[in-house]
Amino acid sequence: MAWLAAGEGYEIALVEGKVAARSATGRTAGRQLKTLPKALRDHPEVDRLRRLAEWLDRHEAACVAQVDTWMVSSLPVPTALLARVWPDEAWQSALRDIAVVGDDPDEVGFLRDATAGGELKVVNLDGETVRLSPLTVTLPHPVLLPDLDDVRDFAAELGIVQRVEQIHRPTWVKPEAPAATATEVRDYAGGVFASRFGLAARATGLGYRVSGGYATCKVRDTGRGTEAAVWIGEPYYEDETSTGALSWHDENGRAVRLTEVGPVAWSEGMRMAAALYAGRKIEEGGDAR
Missing domain, CATH: 3.30.310 (TATA-Binding Protein)
Known part of the structure; x- marks a missing residue:
């Protein structure tokens, strides 16, 4: 984010989600300060950036929650929707490396990119980057993934880290024959x-x-x-x-x-x-x- 003028001799910006300041004059010009100067703490621009940071935190949490809902509900998600939200860093962070399934239910891939034209780039379980253009994809719950242990091992080899807990989500498999009337x-x-x-x-x-x-x-x-x-x-x-x-x-x-x-x-x-x-x-x- 660009640095903004705030008060005499200072500039401010959001750095890693927090308001940071730097000197704009003198020999220390351009050097980020360790703490926010007292003269800036009640400045209107600082307050505006704080409120923006709070909104960004809520937006990021909402994106993660929505992707989690898609995953636990096995809902088909339009590919065009993924392409539309992908440029948003919060959405991209929540979606990157999520396992997706397109037209072939046996072909699982880890999402790496979504283009403006509605094309998805995924890394399949053979380690190849392939392009998919299905109308919709699902973000399968791990209990539905065949050979889940192999998927997990492959993800570890790729160094995949998911914002939404999916492939490493703890799972419980339903017993084959629960009591007929038990609830x-x-x-x-x-x-x-x-x-x-x-x-x-x-x-x-x-x-x-x-x-x-x-x-x-x-x-x-x-x-x-x-x-x-x-x-x-x-x-x-x-x-x-x-x-x-x-x-x-x-x-x-x-x-x-x-x-x-x-x-x-x-x-x-x-x-x-x-x-x-x-x-x-x-x-x-x-x-x-």
């Missing part, structure tokens, strides 16, 4: 927390929604909306509480039998339950499984 999983029930407030704060800090007595996450799987929910205790309950069972509900709020839960909804629900359980109190010498 709950209790693998991560019983995690004790000092208060319901602390458990709810952990849930929101991890990006999950808290509604009533549940922490929830929504997933679109096998063509329908599903919400995973973990019981965390009655609202405003101030005493010690513990994690409850994990269950899934359809778009009308009806419980979904485990046999009908899709692979992505299963994995994401278990991921949420495990993440909440990991923050439990562990007594010294107690069970630390």
Whole structure:
């Protein structure tokens, strides 16, 4: 970003997301200062840059959240849309190196570029850069990727780092034959927390929604909306509480039998339950499984 005049003898700019200043006169002209001079702290241009930095942070977080939503929901994303947002650095950062699938569901590639003409450049699993022009692509959830371990090994060889947790996202594979009438999983029930407030704060800090007595996450799987929910205790309950069972509900709020839960909804629900359980109190010498 260009340096802007601010006050007598100073220039300011956003550097790594923060307002920085440099001297514009004398022998130190052009040298960036370690701290913002007191004379500039209330300057209107400094305030404007601070507000811009805050907006950029929110925009960057929103881009990452949207790409994550596309991925966990298996939604087809128009190639033209990716090409349109690619010049935006925040979008590019969120999308770069995300695994995408075009017309051939068996051809996975890591996104490296999107041209104005709607063409995608990806590195395939043979290490070759290829060009794709499908109308839409999907950003597959890792539980849907065949040979996921091989994909992870290849990504490590390329030094791929993803802003959106995809190929290294923890996954849980649904058991082949869950009980026919079962609607709950209790693998991560019983995690004790000092208060319901602390458990709810952990849930929101991890990006999950808290509604009533549940922490929830929504997933679109096998063509329908599903919400995973973990019981965390009655609202405003101030005493010690513990994690409850994990269950899934359809778009009308009806419980979904485990046999009908899709692979992505299963994995994401278990991921949420495990993440909440990991923050439990562990007594010294107690069970630390």
